[in-house]
């Protein structure tokens with residue numbers, strides 16, 4: 001049976017921990033002597049319907065470091081679901097390459113690819129979630145604290161794709177998760193309920209608050225992301241009026257533990273969801289976090305292609 005990496009929820013805590021351990025091993029190997037060319041002859045097709053820096057380059061470099069190759073396919077080239085049906089794209093690519101990574105708008109587009117492809121499909125972000133990001137996030141947290149048990153992770157801002165995968169990763173891996181967001185910008189109920197079920201198994205909590213100070217109070221990790229995700233550009237001005245109380249600035253960060261780290265999936269909109277002072281301050285882990293995309297995704301690729 002081929003494997004896909006579509007959502008954190010699809011994997012058990014042990015499987016996620018296994019991938020994190022593998023990411024740590026591959027990272028160590030890479031810095032000590034370079035990775036082994038275990039992907040010789042393997043090619044990843046990278047289908048992008050939205051822009052990307054981190055996802056595109058880190059997947060490409062992950063394949064190269066492991067002896068394989070990657071192909072970038074821009075939105076206009078194959079016109080996923082427009083020029084040709086997703087089912088046909090999936091079946092054609094299955095005869096050419098070893099795996100597909102796709103960044104899409106509608107989440108159903110990546111699940112449809114996975115349904116029809118006979119090769120692994122990896123979700124490189126959809127409007128619904130961003131599981132590869134969450135793997136790099138928990139890797140960064142684990143490296144920082146040396147464990148994950150019972151840590152308090154806070155997300156302030158829009159209840160978006162990044163927040164959703166982070167919540168599920170925290171719940172599965174035994175970290176308390178709090179989201180501070182304005183009314184109307186919550187994560188959907190089904191995903192919250194799924195998160196609470198995962199959290200019940202690991203004995204942690206999932207909390208929602210409208211108060212940004214309460215959201216970051218005594219937290220170990222404070223995370224934020226853009227107020228306007230790709231595809232929501234028409235709402236930019238409206239969102240700029242709603243979200244300022246949730247800006248991650250020095251004043252707000254003072255409420256977290258002094259040892260707290262700051263995270264952001266990037267790209268950052270400095271002066272909006274995060275200030276320069278916080279993004280470039282001593283508590284920021286923004287760049288190690290971005291670099292961990294490379295290492296976390298090597299583990300995901302190895303797991304999918306083995």
Ligand code: CP
Nearest residue numbers: 052053054055265266
């Ligand atoms: N964090 C992230 O996914 O960045 P890109 O949009 O640049 O890939």
Ligand code: NVA
Nearest residue numbers: 160162229230266267
């Ligand atoms: N929430 C953001 C994440 C970008 C990596 C978006 O979907 O645009």
